[in-house]
Amino acid sequence: xRTGGAVGRGAEGAGDAGVAGTGEEVRESGTVGxxxxxxxxxxxxxxxxxxxxxxTAPWSxxxxxxxxxxxxxxxxxxxxASVPTRSSGRGRLGAGLVxxxxxxxxxxxxxxxxxxxxxxxxxxxxxxxxxxxxxxDGEPGRVEGFCAHCGHHYSFTPKLVPxxxxxxxxxxxxxxxxxxxxxxxxxxxxxVSDRWVVLKGLLxxxxxxxxxxxxxxxxxxxxxxxxxxxxxxxxxxxxxxxxGELVDYIVMEYVGGTxxxxxxxxxxxxxxxxxxxxxxxxxxxxxxPALGYLHxxxxxxxxxxxxxxxxTEEQLKLIDLGAVRRIGDRHSPIYGTIGYxxxxxxxxxxxxxxxxYTVGRALAVMSFPFDFRGRFKxxxxxxEEEPLLRRHDSLHRFLLRATDPDPERRFGSAEEMAEQLxxxxxxxxxxxxxxxxxxVSRQFTPERRAFGTEGGPDVRAAATGLPVxxxxxxxxxxxxxxxxxxxxxxxxxxxxxxxxPVRTVEVRLQVVRALIEANRVGEAVAELAELDAxxxxxxxxxxxxxxxxxxxxxxxxxxxxxxxxxxxxxxxxVRDALPGEAxxxxxxxxxxxxxxxxxxxxxxxxxxxxxxxxYVTAAFGLARVLVAAGDREAAVAVLHSVPDTxxxxxxxxxxxxxxQLGAAxxxxxxxxxxxxxxxxxxxxxxxxxxxxxxxxxLTVELLGVAxxxxxxxxxxxxxxxxxxxxxxxxxxxGLERCYRQLAxxxxxxxxxxxxxxxxNAVRPRTLV
Numbered sequence: 230x231r232t233g234g235a236v237g238r239g240a241e242g243a244g245d246a247g248v249a250g251t252g253e254e255v256r257e258s259g260t261v262g263x264x265x266x267x268x269x270x271x272x273x274x275x276x277x278x279x280x281x282x283x284x285t286a287p288w289s290x291x292x293x294x295x296x297x298x299x300x301x302x303x304x305x306x307x308x309x310a311s312v313p314t315r316s317s318g319r320g321r322l323g324a325g326l327v328x329x330x331x332x333x334x335x336x337x338x339x340x341x342x343x344x345x346x347x348x349x350x351x352x353x354x355x356x357x358x359x360x361x362x363x364x365x366d367g368e369p370g371r372v373e374g375f376c377a378h379c380g381h382h383y384s385f386t387p388k389l390v391p392x393x394x395x396x397x398x399x400x401x402x403x404x405x406x407x408x409x410x411x412x413x414x415x416x417x418x419x420x421v422s423d424r425w426v427v428l429k430g431l432l433x434x435x436x437x438x439x440x441x442x443x444x445x446x447x448x449x450x451x452x453x454x455x456x457x458x459x460x461x462x463x464x465x466x467x468x469x470x471x472x473g474e475l476v477d478y479i480v481m482e483y484v485g486g487t488x489x490x491x492x493x494x495x496x497x498x499x500x501x502x503x504x505x506x507x508x509x510x511x512x513x514x515x516x517x518p519a520l521g522y523l524h525x526x527x528x529x530x531x532x533x534x535x536x537x538x539x540x541t542e543e544q545l546k547l548i549d550l551g552a553v554r555r556i557g558d559r560h561s562p563i564y565g566t567i568g569y570x571x572x573x574x575x576x577x578x579x580x581x582x583x584x585x586y587t588v589g590r591a592l593a594v595m596s597f598p599f600d601f602r603g604r605f606k607x608x609x610x611x612x613e614e615e616p617l618l619r620r621h622d623s624l625h626r627f628l629l630r631a632t633d634p635d636p637e638r639r640f641g642s643a644e645e646m647a648e649q650l651x652x653x654x655x656x657x658x659x660x661x662x663x664x665x666x667x668x669v670s671r672q673f674t675p676e677r678r679a680f681g682t683e684g685g686p687d688v689r690a691a692a693t694g695l696p697v698x699x700x701x702x703x704x705x706x707x708x709x710x711x712x713x714x715x716x717x718x719x720x721x722x723x724x725x726x727x728x729x730p731v732r733t734v735e736v737r738l739q740v741v742r743a744l745i746e747a748n749r750v751g752e753a754v755a756e757l758a759e760l761d762a763x764x765x766x767x768x769x770x771x772x773x774x775x776x777x778x779x780x781x782x783x784x785x786x787x788x789x790x791x792x793x794x795x796x797x798x799x800x801x802x803v804r805d806a807l808p809g810e811a812x813x814x815x816x817x818x819x820x821x822x823x824x825x826x827x828x829x830x831x832x833x834x835x836x837x838x839x840x841x842x843x844y845v846t847a848a849f850g851l852a853r854v855l856v857a858a859g860d861r862e863a864a865v866a867v868l869h870s871v872p873d874t875x876x877x878x879x880x881x882x883x884x885x886x887x888x889q890l891g892a893a894x895x896x897x898x899x900x901x902x903x904x905x906x907x908x909x910x911x912x913x914x915x916x917x918x919x920x921x922x923x924x925x926x927l928t929v930e931l932l933g934v935a936x937x938x939x940x941x942x943x944x945x946x947x948x949x950x951x952x953x954x955x956x957x958x959x960x961x962x963g964l965e966r967c968y969r970q971l972a973x974x975x976x977x978x979x980x981x982x983x984x985x986x987x988x989n990a991v992r993p994r995t996l997v
Contacts, residue, residue: 323511335485345404486541509595521643589631652809719747
C-alpha cells in the first residue's frame with residue numbers, strides 16, 4: 230500500500246489532507262478549490278471583464294473596466310441584474326426555512342495571490358508521502374528537486390505565469406490557490422466576453438496517479454450539469470514553457486465567495502464553536518440534491534467536506550470534482566480525506582452509501598467541534614460529551630444513521646437523507662423560537678384521530694389512532710389497494726385483501742393492519758413473522774432489510790397486546806431510521822407515558838407538538854403529563870394552543886377548563902387565588918359551543934369548585950360566574966338548576982333520581 234504526501238495541501242492552508250485507498254493504491258487529497266486562508270474565492274461565476282485582447286492593458290485596469298461596465302457576462306446581461314435585491318437573508322437555502330447570511334461576491338482581483346508559493350510545512354512527495362523541500366541551517370527549502378527517499382521529482386512552482394495564453398483563448402491572470410491536484414489559476418476567456426474562468430492543472434505531471442485522476446475528471450465532468458456543481462467550460466492541452474511537456478487543463482467557472490470551511494474558522498475566531506445548526510443543516514440540504522444528481526448519472530463524488538463547498542451571495546457551489554469516479558469503478562485511484570471518509574472504502578471501495586456518509590460527517594463538523602480526525606475518526610461523541618446532541622436528539626439520531634459503520638444501515642439515497650434532514654431542521658427551528666414548522670410527511674398519513682382527549686390514553690385507541698405508513702406507490706399492488714376497501718369492518722377488509730391478485734409486501738402489511746384493528750393480534754404477529762423471512766428480490770412478498778414498516782406494525786401489535794415495553798423498543802428502532810418524522814416520536818411518547826416514564830413522555834410529546842400542531846394527540850398527552858407533574862398552568866397553555874381550526878379545538882378547551890379547575894382545587898385553602906382560576910375557567914367555558922348535557926356537566930364541576938373557593942368572610946368580588954351570582958346562594962341555585970337539567974336528560978330512572986337528590990341537597994335553605 231502506498232500513501233501519498235501532501236498533494237492536497239494548499240499554499241494558504243487550503244484543505245486538510247486525508248488518506249484513502251482500496252488496499253492497493255492510497256492517495257492523500259485535500260481541497261482543490263480556491264479556498265484557503267485569506268484567499269477564499271473559488272471557481273465559478275460568469276462575472277467577466279471587457280478586453281480587446283491579451284496584453285492591451287494591465288490586468289488591474291481590465292478588472293476596473295469590467296466592474297465599471299457592470300461585469301457583463303457571456304449572455305450580454307449585467308451580472309448585477311441577477312443579484313437578488315431583497316434585504317432579507319432568507320433565500321432558497323434550507324428549503325427556505327433558514328436565515329443564512331449572504332456572502333458577498335468576491336472580486337477575482339482580490340483572490341489572486343501576490344506571491345504564489347507552497348509553505349514548506351505543506352510540501353510532501355507525491356510518490357511516497359515524505360517531507361520534501363524543507364529548509365536547513367537557515368537556508369530555505371527548494372521548490373523543485375528530487376525526493377531524498379524515493380528519488381521522485383517534485384515541483385511546487387506554478388507552471389503558468391500571468392500573460393501566458395492557452396488554446397489561443399485563455400489568458401492567465403495569476404494563481405488563486407494550491408489544491409489537491411496542483412495550482413489553480415485565474416484566466417480571462419477572450420472568446421466569450423472576457424469572462425473570468427479558472428484553470429486547473431496537475432501538481433506533478435510525472436505522477437501517473439495524478440495524471441490518471443485528471444484524465445478521469447476530464448471524462449466525467451463533461452457530463453455534469455447541475456446548478457449547485459461548478460460548471461466545466463472546456464478542456465485544453467498546453468505545452469509547459471520550460472520543459473515543453475504537454476499538460477492538460479480543465480477550464481471551469483469562477484466562483485467568488487467563501488468556503489464553508491473558512492466560515493467555520495471565522496466562527497471559532499469570533500468565539501463560537503461552530504456554525505449555527507440551522508445554517509449547517511441548510512448547507513447539507515443544498516448539497517444533497519447535487520450528490521443525488523451525480524448518483525443518478527452513475528457518478529460518485531467521493532470527497533465531500535466543508536472545504537469543497539463555497540457560498541456566494543445566496544447560492545452554494547460544490548467544487549473540486551477531482552475525486553469523482555463512476556459507480557462500480559474498481560480500478561481508478563481513490564481520493565478522500567481522513568475524518569470524512571467512510572470506513573469501508575479501503576475494503577469495498579466507494580458507493581452511494583459512502584458519499585452520504587461524508588455528508589453526515591461534514592454536517593457534524595459544521596455543527597460542533599470534536600476530534601474528527603483522531604479519537605472520533607470513525608465515530609461521533611455521545612450526548613453526554615456534546616451538549617448540542619442532548620438538545621437536539623433527532624439531529625443526533627440522524628447523524629448516527631448517516632455515519633453508521635454498516636453501509637446497509639445508512640440512508641438509501643440522497644433524496645431520503647434530505648427528506649429526513651428537512652424534518653430535523655423543522656424541529657431545530659421550532660425549538661429555537663417556539664414557532665411551529667409543520668410539514669407534509671411522505672412516509673405517514675396524517676394523524677387518524679386524536680386520542681386521550683378525555684382522561685388518560687386508552688391503549689387500543691392509542692395504537693389504532695397512530696398515523697399509518699403511506700402505501701408505496703411503486704408496489705405492484707398499489708393500484709389494487711387504491712381501489713380496494715381498506716376501511717370499514719376489519720374482518721371484511723382482511724377477507725378482501727386475501728383476494729389480492731398479487732401478494733406483495735404492501736398487501737401483507739395492509740393485512741397486518743386490518744388484523745390488528747380486528748383485534749386478531751396473534752394472526753398479525755404471525756403474518757409479520759413471515760415477512761421476516763430472508764429477503765428474496767424475486768419474491769414480491771418478502772420485505773427488504775431496510776424496510777422499517779414491518780417494525781412499525783410490530784410495535785402497533787405489541788401495544789394493542791399490552792406488551793408496551795416491546796412496542797416502545799420497536800418504535801424506537803423506527804425513530805432511529807426516520808429521525809425527521811413525527812409519528813415515531815409520538816408512538817414512543819405514548820409508550821413512555823403508559824410505562825410511567827414521565828420525562829421521556831413529556832420530551833416526546835413536546836417536540837412533536839412544538840413542531841407541528843397537526844398532531845393534537847401530542848397536545849393532550851403533554852397536558853396530561855404536565856397535570857400529573859402538578860404544572861396545571863403549563864397544561865392549560867398547551868391546550869389553549871390547539872388552533873381553533875382544529876376539529877379538536879372544543880375538546881382541548883374543555884380539557885383546559887378541567888385543568889384550570891384542578892389548579893383551583895389545588896389552591897383552595899392554600900396560597901394563591903383559587904377564585905381567580907375559577908373565574909378564568911368560567912370565562913373559557915362561556916365561550917364554548919357545547920351540547921346541553923356536556924355544558925351542564927361542566928358547569929356543575931365549575932360551580933362546585935367555585936363554592937369551595939368562595940371566601941368565607943364574604944370578601945368575594947361582585948359579579949357573576951356563568952350567569953350565576955358570585956355568592957354562596959347564587960352558586961347553590963346555579964348548581965340546583967344544572968342538576969335538574971341533567972336529571973331531565975338522564976337515560977335511566979335510577980340516574981334521574983340520584984340527580985334530583987343532589988339538586989335538593991345543594992339548593993340553599995329558603996323560607997317558604
